Amino acid sequence: MSNQNLYNPHVSVDCVVFGFDGEQLKVLLIERSINEQNELYNDKKLPGSIILNDEDLDEAASRVLTELTGLKNIYLSQFRSFGGPDRTKNPRDILWLENTTQLKIGRIVTVAYVALIKIDRKIQVKNDNTQANWCNLNEVATMNLAFDHAKIINKGLEYIRHNLDIEPHLLFELLPRKFTISQLRSLYDTVHQTTSDVRNFHKKVAQWTYVVALDEVEEGVPHRAARLYKYKK
Amino acid sequence: MSNQNLYNPHVSVDCVVFGFDGEQLKVLLIERSINEQNELYNDKKLPGSIILNDEDLDEAASRVLTELTGLKNIYLSQFRSFGGPDRTKNPRDILWLENTTQLKIGRIVTVAYVALIKIDRKIQVKNDNTQANWCNLNEVATMNLAFDHAKIINKGLEYIRHNLDIEPHLLFELLPRKFTISQLRSLYDTVHQTTSDVRNFHKKVAQWTYVVALDEVEEGVPHRAARLYKYKK
DNA sequence: GCAAAAGTGTTTCTACTACACCCATGG
DNA sequence: CCATGGGTGTAGTAGAAACACTTTTGC
Numbered sequence: 001m002s003n004q005n006l007y008n009p010h011v012s013v014d015c016v017v018f019g020f021d022g023e024q025l026k027v028l029l030i031e032r033s034i035n036e037q038n039e040l041y042n043d044k045k046l047p048g049s050i051i052l053n054d055e056d057l058d059e060a061a062s063r064v065l066t067e068l069t070g071l072k073n074i075y076l077s078q079f080r081s082f083g084g085p086d087r088t089k090n091p092r093d094i095l096w097l098e099n100t101t102q103l104k105i106g107r108i109v110t111v112a113y114v115a116l117i118k119i120d121r122k123i124q125v126k127n128d129n130t131q132a133n134w135c136n137l138n139e140v141a142t143m144n145l146a147f148d149h150a151k152i153i154n155k156g157l158e159y160i161r162h163n164l165d166i167e168p169h170l171l172f173e174l175l176p177r178k179f180t181i182s183q184l185r186s187l188y189d190t191v192h193q194t195t196s197d198v199r200n201f202h203k204k205v206a207q208w209t210y211v212v213a214l215d216e217v218e219e220g221v222p223h224r225a226a227r228l229y230k231y232k233k
Numbered sequence: 234m235s236n237q238n239l240y241n242p243h244v245s246v247d248c249v250v251f252g253f254d255g256e257q258l259k260v261l262l263i264e265r266s267i268n269e270q271n272e273l274y275n276d277k278k279l280p281g282s283i284i285l286n287d288e289d290l291d292e293a294a295s296r297v298l299t300e301l302t303g304l305k306n307i308y309l310s311q312f313r314s315f316g317g318p319d320r321t322k323n324p325r326d327i328l329w330l331e332n333t334t335q336l337k338i339g340r341i342v343t344v345a346y347v348a349l350i351k352i353d354r355k356i357q358v359k360n361d362n363t364q365a366n367w368c369n370l371n372e373v374a375t376m377n378l379a380f381d382h383a384k385i386i387n388k389g390l391e392y393i394r395h396n397l398d399i400e401p402h403l404l405f406e407l408l409p410r411k412f413t414i415s416q417l418r419s420l421y422d423t424v425h426q427t428t429s430d431v432r433n434f435h436k437k438v439a440q441w442t443y444v445v446a447l448d449e450v451e452e453g454v455p456h457r458a459a460r461l462y463k464y465k466k
Numbered sequence: 467g468c469a470a471a472a473g474t475g476t477t478t479c480t481a482c483t484a485c486a487c488c489c490a491t492g493g
Numbered sequence: 494c495c496a497t498g499g500g501t502g503t504a505g506t507a508g509a510a511a512c513a514c515t516t517t518t519g520c
Contacts, residue, residue, distance in 0.1 A: 008243050010244060057316040081314045083284070109342070111316065202500075223492070225499085455470075
């Protein structure tokens with residue numbers, strides 16, 4: 001990526017990529033190494049990028065995800081921008097920025113997106129020396145994160161919590177194409193921070209016209225196999 | 234405002250300022266004149282500004298409102314950023330930008346805020362040659378607006394529609410300190426695009442502990458005077 | 467006394483809650 | 494045959510919706 005492709009080094013996008021492993025929510029983070037006085041310092045950051053010339057914000061976020069995962073058509077929603085002057089106060093972050101962009105950086109305003117992906121889709125990191133990992137959300141607080149990325153993750157989580165009430169279809173972006181009611185309930189309860197009654201939840205889902213039963217059941221489980229459902233329209 | 238105060242001319246804030254006149258929602262727009270080939274061209278724009286050095290996004294939006302209205306402690310909430318490369322494709326907008334900032338401008342990413350103010354508060358425009366007017370929301374579609382400001386206003390309206398369900402207190406930012414249940418219902422229905430039943434609405438409000446009745450009634454009306462209420466806490 | 471808006475209760479329906487047992491399957 | 498999770502119905506409660514007449518006041 002050559003410098004003249006860059007729009008300007010003052011605006012970036014960052015993506016909070018959520019996944020669900022059947023038990024808890026995960027977030028996709030990039031390993032970052034900084035060579036500081038000949039000592040390697042490791043931490044994590046959100047996938048993100050400076051905005052390219054002639055690129056819309058949404059396009060930039062979409063590009064970041066495609067470069068990172070090899071996937072297209074990922075659910076993406078802008079939720080907030082962060083631009084405090086103290087975002088880039090940490091000397092390690094400044095060092096990393098200047099090494100990465102080869103430019104002198106003042107501060108960066110970043111536009112943050114939430115992305116939802118099915119964790120079973122195999123992620124193929126295109127970029128050679130980039131490593132991405134799924135991290136448990138409740139461990140994020142104890143990890144070292146670049147810039148204000150911990151804050152961004154929290155705001156992103158708040159955002160999907162609010163929006164699942166309005167747009168319940170967001171749930172299905174996180175589930176496999178064929179899923180059981182248990183999986184759906186587990187995800188629903190994780191996001192809503194509730195514990196639903198099994199029977200009441202079945203009734204609720206039965207009224208969701210966009211969840212349809214398949215003539216299939218799950219396989220390879222050491223107990224009665226659950227019916228599979230899919231999301232429609 | 235001297236140029237070295239400016240952060241950089243690539244990031245701005247714009248404020249969608251809503252008011253309520255008792256009948257409908259209004260938005261505060263700035264008159265803009267552009268001298269184009271010795272002909273004056275007039276249109277309107279949202280109040281906004283480039284971000285200053287060492288200024289947080291929220292601070293910038295707050296400053297814009299204080300400079301414009303003379304008021305402090307206005308409800309403000311960031312809702313979305315706009316950064317499409319075609320935002321600054323209109324030659325008139327480019328001309329205006331260069332005249333205003335005295336800088337060569339590529340494109341601008343703007344962070345948009347919603348502000349809610351009581352329309353009875355007298356607005357004192359500080360800036361000499363700036364004129365601000367309350368415009369009816371349903372006339373916005375037919376007016377000439379700078380940049381993508383029409384789109385920003387629509388997204389801002391969507392935002393408060395969603396958020397009034399979650400934070401009903403937002404309503405009181407738009408009403409006078411003392412208000413009648415009718416005024417509250419009228420505003421509620423305008424924002425929700427509903428027509429509430431009068432009795433049911435009274436019952437609903439009676440359960441809102443943060444709406445308290447005063448020992449006062451409205452004055453100067455040619456019919457039975459309505460009781461006044463205030464918002465508490 | 468009339469025009470104009472304020473204020474007030476009851477019934478119905480709907481949506482959510484609580485709660486316990488039998489079923490199918492693999493080992 | 495047993496351990497594990499899958500699947501089902503009913504009764505009670507609380508919140509939303511429908512609906513019409515009397516009251517107060519200025520003119």
